[in-house]
Amino acid sequence: MEGMTYLAVAYLGMLVAIALWTWTVVQRSRRLDQRLHALEGVAGVDDQPRKSDDEAEHKA
Amino acid sequence: MAKPLLTLKDVHVRRGMSVVLDGCSVSVDSGQTVVLTGANGAGKSTLLEAAVGLLPLEQGRVHHDATVIIDADGRRRTSPLTVGTVLQKNGMLGSEVVIEHLQCAMSMSGSTVNAEPFLEAFNLAHRANDMVAHLSQGQARKVAVLAGLLPAFASATPALVLLDEPDAGLDGASVDVLCGWLDQLRGHGHAILIATHDQRLVDRATHTVDVAEGTTAPAHSPSETTLSDLQRQPTKPTRRAAWGVKMHLRTMMWLNTNGMAGLLSLGVLLAMGSFMDGLDEMQQLGFVLAPTMAMGLCGEPLVSALREERAAAWWRAVSGGEPHAGWLPFALGLVMTLMSATALQGVPSMQTLIVGSALCGVVWHGVGWMQRSTQRLARPQAVFVGLLTPVLILPYSLLLSVLS
Amino acid sequence: MKWGEMLLLLGFTGIGSTLLLALLWAPSVSLDAFESPAAQRIFYWHVPAAWAAFIAFGALFIGSAGWLFRRSEWAWRLHVAGSEAGLATGLMTVWSGCVWGAAEWGTPWDWTDVRLNTFGLLTLLAVYVVLGRNSQPDGVESRDTFAAFGLYGFVLVPVTYIATRIWTIRHPGPVVATGDEGSINGDMGLVLLLGAISFTVFIIGHMLTSMRLTALEQRLSNLQGQHDGGI
Known part of the structure; x- marks a missing residue:
């Protein structure tokens, strides 16, 4: 049983770690969305993501 | 007939996220002094650094004489020419001794000349055996400029001299001395490319290139001077x-x-x-x-x-x-x-x-x-x-x- | 909810289920074959995580090559996503390996085991690329440098793969795709398959989210630049 406890603790620890990692990524995404909306609001830029961003950056 | 010693063909260079040089083509022939003009940020230093193969190219290629020294595919070759370079920074360690640094720079050409008259002209003779760290900023700049010019003076064959704002930090008298040396080098068939805002140096140009516009214009022909007799001593390049x-x-x-x-x-x-x-x-x-x-x-x-x-x-x-x-x-x-x-x-x-x-x-x-x-x-x-x-x-x- | 986030949720649920099954349902291995049969169950995490890491490092390689040779913005985003996912899955694999090794071998690390070490190096490379990139302003110089390391890192993948087969000192050989019959029990294989699918979905979700994040960061940076310039 000792071995199974060891395993359960290891599993739980790893699950918590990837949950935290995922949570930080999702939070980063939300924050970026908010900052972008705020900036676009100030600049009066269209809210839709532009498909031509790549080309525009490339030519910049 | 003068032959091109430096040729940049359709050179594109990116720095950071911006394209600094966008299809730039410049040629400097033997016996020409080409001055790069343009506002700060126009790409003068980038062009100079691309010309010595310091920057990777997105497109185009750079020739020294007939050899491609760098191209967009990442191929690199050592320049067949003697190259004298002055970058925006001085390019030397504080622990180097002045005369040693100059000898080292000259040795790349396969021969050396007596550096003493040059040091005297720049009022640096008394500092020849000092470490670079002990010099003032202006004095260190003079040593860097000499390290860019002396390889050409020492070279028996036409050399390439690339100077990025050599006048920065130099007093008026030193800039006049520099102008005289540039005329001598040009008269001897060396090719010179300078990025500068100083009118006295612009006046030495046989051609000017507006980096932002990408246009080349002939300037007036500065007076010809000949290189005074220099005793060249053969030497091995510093390893x-x-x-x-x-x-x-x-x-x-x-x-x-x-x-x-x-x-x-x-x-x-x-x-x-x-x-x-x-x-x-x-x-x-x-x-x-x-x-x-x-x-x-x-x-x-x-x-x-x-x-x-x-x-x-x-x-x-x-x-x-x-x-x-x-x-x-x-x-x-x-x-x-x-x-x-x-x-x-x-x-x-x-x-x-x-x-x-x-x-x-x-x-x-x-x-x-x-x-x-x-x-x-x-x-x-x-x-x-x-x-x-x-x-x-x-x-x-x-x-x-x-x-x- | 975005596509990437949906896959993340799905993958995470799958991973949770895999671990639950591994703990409560998967058959136990023979006591003779392993020092610590209970800790052996860690391989339901370890093997799928290694699989996901190879997917991530594959993405890192494709992204790096795409940036270096095609100058593609999309490829750069893939490089960023691949390196971050490679870092996370690499750490998961190495960490779970250490936990297993501590129970099975009595030591969490063996410097003489080639596979263990090459995988550790691959993970360290991902740490180097992620931390290094975050320390630099975005530009062609940093992209070229780290993309070159991304390519270099991929050389370690076949080395690791070959090491798995020919240079095993302590590390157990591969348990799947060996061509031997009955290399693993059917129920064990089922749980492992569920784990592999869940980790694959999870890591693809992460990479999609990460690519979207990089695109948003670039858009934000462009907008800020325009705003600084006084549009």
Whole structure:
């Protein structure tokens, strides 16, 4: 049983770690969305993501 | 007929996220002085650095004489010409002696001339044997300018001289002297490319190039002057390894990093008392070589030293590569292994000494290569190159396994 | 909810289920074959995580090559996503390996095991690329440098693969795709398959989210640049 406890603790620890990692990524995404909306609001830029961003950056 | 010594064809260069040169084509012929004009940020320095092969090209190629020295596919060749370069930074270490630096720059042309009259003209003769670190900013700039011009004066064949704002920090009289030298070099058939805002230097131009517009215009023809008789002494180009060893020995930079790492590792092992008796042969060898390995893992201290005043970039421009410690790590590895083996085990075998020497040399230069791989970055010191060094631990354990 | 986030949720649920099944349902291995049969169950995490890591490092390689040779913005985003996912899955694999090794071998790390060490190096390379990139302003210089390391890192993948087969000292050989019959029990294989699918979905979700994040960061940076310039 000792071995199974060891395993359960290891599993739980790893699950918590990837949950935290995922949570930080999702939070980063939300924050970026908010900052972008705020900036676009100030600049009066269209809210839709532009498909031509790549080309525009490339030519910049 | 004058032949082009420098040709940039359809050169595109990106810096950061912006395209700085967008299809730039410039040619500088033998006997021409081309001045790059344009506002700050127009790309003058970028063009100059691209012309000496310091920047990777997105498109296009750069020729020195008929040889392509760099192209967009990443092919590089050493310039067949003598190249004198003055970058925006001075390109020299504070530990270099003025006359040594000038001799070293001139040696790249295969001959030297007496630098004393040039130092006198710049009011630097009394400083010839001083270290660069002891000079004022203006004096150091004068030495950097001389290091850009003297290779052309020493060269018997047409040379390429590239000067990035050579007037920065120079007093009025020195700029006049510089103008005279530029006329002499042009009269002797050398090709000169200058980025500057100083009107006196612009007046020396046979052609001007507006970098932002990409247009070339002929300027008036400055008066011809001939090069005064110079006694050229043939010499061998300074080898990067020889220069690197000299700087290591002068500054003792190896002791501060590599040497201390090795000595501290040995000290820690000695503090553990006599523990070697109970170990097998592989483990004993592992402990004996550990201080030597630690010394190598610190890498090449010259890499960070050469970031001072962009000295590494100057070396790449004039010689196609960077100085390194050469044979020194092998010698230090031998000494450290001797010390470590004697302290931990007794008299070492010749095989152990040779392995220690090779181990330190290979690891030192290997880590040095890793350190140099970050040289293009805006903040190379912010990158953790140490994270890559464990790649050397596996070969180390395999080496121990094979040897024992 | 975005596509990437949906896959993340799905993958995470799958991973949770895999671990639950591994703990409560998967058959136990023979006591003779392993020192610590209970800890052996860690391979339901370890093997799928290694599989996901190879997907991530594959993405890092494709992204790095795409940036270096095609100058593709999309490829750069893939490089960023691949390195971050490679770092996370690499750490998961190495960490779970250490936990297993501590129970099975009595030591969490063995410097003489080639596969273990090359995988550790691959993970360290991902740490180097992620931390290094975050320390630099975005630009062609930093992209070229780290993309070159991304390519270099991929050389370690076949080395690791070959090491798995020919240079095993302590590390157990591969348990799937060996061509041997009955290399693993059917129920064990089922749980392992569920784990592999879940990790694949999870890591693809992460990479999609990461690529979207990089695109958003570039858009934000462009907008800020325009705003600084006084649009």
